[in-house]
Amino acid sequence: MSDTHNHTQTADFQKFIADIQQAGQQWVHSLGGAPLPTNSAELQAAWLKAIGAFAPSAGGTGGITEMQAHWNAEQQKLMAQFAYGSGVSAQDKRFQGTDWQSAAQYRLLADAYLATSQSLLQSLDSVNLQPAEKKRARFFLKQYLDAIAPSNFLATNPEAIRLAVETKGESLRIGAENFTGDIAKGHVSITDETAFDVGKDIAVSPGKVIFENDLFQLIQYQPSTDQVYVRPMLFVPPCINKFYILDMTPENSLIRYLVSEGHTVFVMSWRNVDASLGHLTWDDYIASGVVKAIDLVRVVTNVEKINTLGFCVGGTLLACALAVLRRMKHDVVESATFLTTFVDFTDVGDIDAYIDENFVATREREVGHGGVVKGADLAFAFSSLRANDLIWSYVVSNYLKGSKPPAFDLLYWNADSTNLPGPWYCWYVRNTYLENNLVKPDRLTVCNVPLDMSYVDMPSFVFAAKEDHIVPWRSAYASAASFGGDVEFTLGASGHIAGVVNPASKNKRSFWQHKSSSAALETTVEEWLEKVEEVPGSWWVKWVDWLAPYGGRLISARNVLGNSEFKPIEDAPGRYVRAKTDDGC
Secondary structure, three states: OOHHHHHHHHHHHHHHHHHHHHHHHHHHHHHHHOOOOOOHHHHHHHHHHHHHOOOOOOOOOOHHHHHHHHHHHHHHHHHHHHHOOOOHHHHOHHHOOHHHHHOHHHHHHHHHHHHHHHHHHHHHHHOOOOHHHHHHHHHHHHHHHHHOOHHHOHHHOHHHHHHHHHOOOHHHHHHHHHHHHHHHHOOOOOOOOOOOOEOOOEOOOOEEEEEEOOOEEEEEEOOOOOEEEOOOEEEEOOOOOOHHHHOOOOOOOHHHHHHHOOOOEEEEEEOOOOHHHOOOOHHHHHHHHHHHHHHHHHHHHOOOOEEEEEEOHHHHHHHHHHHHHHHOOOOOEEEEEEEOOOOOOOOOHHHHHHOOHHHHHHHHHHHOOOOEEOHHHHHHHHHHHHHHHHHHHHHHHHHHOOOOOOOOHHHHHHHOOOOEEHHHHHHHHHHHHHOOOOOOOOOOEEOOEEOOHHHOOOOEEEEEEOOOOOOOHHHHHHHHHOOOOOEEEEEEOOOOOOOOOOOOOOOOOEEEEEOOOOOOOOOOHHHHHOOEEEEEOOHHHHHHHHHHHHHOOEEEOOOOOOOOOOOOOEEOOOOHHHOOOOOOO
16 A cells, blocks of 8 residues: 555545544534533633632642542552453443453453543542532533543544444545534434424324414314314423424324324414514413413313413423413413423523523523524533433444434434524523522513412323433422422323323333322422332323313314314414424424
8 A cells, every 4th residue: 555545544534533523613612602501711610610629728638639549449440350351331332332342452441431430520529619510510521521432533432443444434434424414404413304204204193273373383183083072182392392292103192192082182383483583582472372372272162261281391381371371360271281391490400500690691692682592502402411322422323433323203303403582592591490480479470470380270280201301300390389289290201202202002111100099299209209109001091081070071073173263274283393493484
């Protein structure tokens, strides 16, 4: 092989690595304007403060001594494990492959990385930081350690090296194509984004859009039973994601399941905000959104009261709307269901590491009076909460190994992000994550009405997921305790999405419920845990049993969708849900 050819290969390799580094720099730079992480200057200040905490203090040797002692102990343990051909890396899915475990040098590299990471993380326990600062330092340290894992670099990933050799560089060529394609899209691909067509492959439950304004479309779904309950159900999905997570396929569609159980189902499909809607506020989403939809459903079905369901941020919006309506003495909702919903933001999990007064004030100056918070930034911020699973594993697979991401409907939905209006976003972040004002009676006014969650006094079904990293289940329990009516609290298995989308037909997983028929909330979470029982199967079955009495009497199915005033506009799922973050509606 000629020197010229070797030089060309070396240059290509160096360019490939440089491109990946440049992508990383672009992602880090994007965090400065992202809706959750702080900018680079704030990150630097946070790191300096964290590092300073390891320095010796006047009263002792400081945390650095403990860190060094722990690191030395870990290295001795590592050498002993290496001598016997064992190590901790075999338990980490990043390093479980044969290429990692069969080659001593790579196994040692992985073990050393994990041991050092563990030492650094554990050493934070003894540093001189306030609890909130320590939590933040731990989160960003974990982000950094995840980023520098040897699996993330071609030169130290034996699986990527083997593929490059076996394919004679083809895997690197494809990886470079994947990389440049993702740079153009502005995000790491986690699924085949061409594999699904909303309205054809997913979100296919039959129905009609019967109303639209600048903020949302209202969809009414076609009944599948001869009789239906007189009181309809309105779904309020999150406005930071698209509603079809509740209607992915016929087999796992909560919408279709509820229709099959004899309920008339309406769903709000939020507008994907563009610059023309960048002025919208939280009050707009309540008055022109949720309250408007409640009124429409009542008019179209000619009933006094309806049932409602809110999912994630949609549940937070619904709770605010219900509190406002009840304080105005409007008794128009028979029951409320809340799925993985925050109202009490005392403990928000790792997201708390991103948000402080300086960050919120900066965002208020930037977009608080008008502007758009990009959906791609939101998606990246939430993905960073599980960086190994939702960022770095795809960096390795797509770029270092040249693989194409698989077609997976849940990941397609996760990547189909939505924009938010700046004023709405700033109000939300300040009054929830930063100041936790929703559970402080009369601290806020919404639609010119003092906000008090105790006015949410209709019967409520509250579902939380045991492994939810976005809405920790104990916080969902605390949120339920802020309501003024009877609450049925159910804890499901799995996480934020998989816990909710657990079809009754598959009868998988399990859920926990209070042993008492009254199912009252206990004073504390611990007391509730002492009085629960585990039930195998899907929580959907329990929910429809709970919901049935609030549906009222049975009537002939409403086969004509809409009414004389609100006639069908287009087929479900409508055009709002199809709009992408880069084109709006």
